[in-house]
Amino acid sequence: MKRPAVFLDRDNTLIASDCYLGDPAKVVLIKGAADLIAEVRTLGYAVVVVSNQSGIARGMFTESDTDAVNARLDELLRTANREAIVDAHYYCPHHPQAPIERYRKDCSCRKPKPGMLLDAARYLKLDLSRSWMVGDAPRDIDAGAAAGCRTILFVDAGLPASVAAAEKGTAVPDCVVSSLVQAAHRIAGNR
Numbered sequence: 001m002k003r004p005a006v007f008l009d010r011d012n013t014l015i016a017s018d019c020y021l022g023d024p025a026k027v028v029l030i031k032g033a034a035d036l037i038a039e040v041r042t043l044g045y046a047v048v049v050v051s052n053q054s055g056i057a058r059g060m061f062t063e064s065d066t067d068a069v070n071a072r073l074d075e076l077l078r079t080a081n082r083e084a085i086v087d088a089h090y091y092c093p094h095h096p097q098a099p100i101e102r103y104r105k106d107c108s109c110r111k112p113k114p115g116m117l118l119d120a121a122r123y124l125k126l127d128l129s130r131s132w133m134v135g136d137a138p139r140d141i142d143a144g145a146a147a148g149c150r151t152i153l154f155v156d157a158g159l160p161a162s163v164a165a166a167e168k169g170t171a172v173p174d175c176v177v178s179s180l181v182q183a184a185h186r187i188a189g190n191r
Helices: 033-042 063-080 115-124 138-147 180-189
Strands: 005-008 046-052 088-092 132-135 150-154 175-177
Touching: 005 033, 005 115, 033 046, 033 063, 033 180, 046 115, 063 088, 088 115, 115 138, 132 138, 132 180, 138 150, 150 180, 175 180
Parallel strands: 005 046, 005 132, 046 088, 132 150, 150 175
Antiparallel strands: none
16 A cells, blocks of 8 residues: 655755755754654655755756755754654756756756656655645645645744745645644644
8 A cells, every 4th residue: 555745845844944055064954843754754654855956957056965965954853853764855956047058947846846746656656645745835835736735835934935935826735834843733633
């Protein structure tokens, strides 16, 4: 039987970031990130991080830098709660107007398109109809809805809103929360 997943945006959902983070030394967890991941894992969910990383396409940092940031994120999560384990990281390095030609394309993996979620579902054998997408921007909600997931918009008043959070989306989130603890409770109560 396929298991469900909780898909999580990375920047301004799990870590405080302006969405252009290529330095692992600057990774700072958002309060409740490790506990959210640990809790949903105990409920049987896989945990998959899905993140647009157009900073690669813009030449601000490399894919290796992104991998290092993700490794640091994993380390900090496990330090905060040893049960906070991410099953997989997916990121989109593309942008339609990228200055670096090899990353310049309108791909299916860049949110609001659901490509990263669909790829993860195929590879990890996930049941998208029982899965959730949690993120801070309308494009996260659009990607989750397009993949057939339930969605949670995370709006933390203590964080500066990202540029992506100000963009318009088409899907309406299933709920809006102001903390990751609330997101965990919502998922636990609606399995």
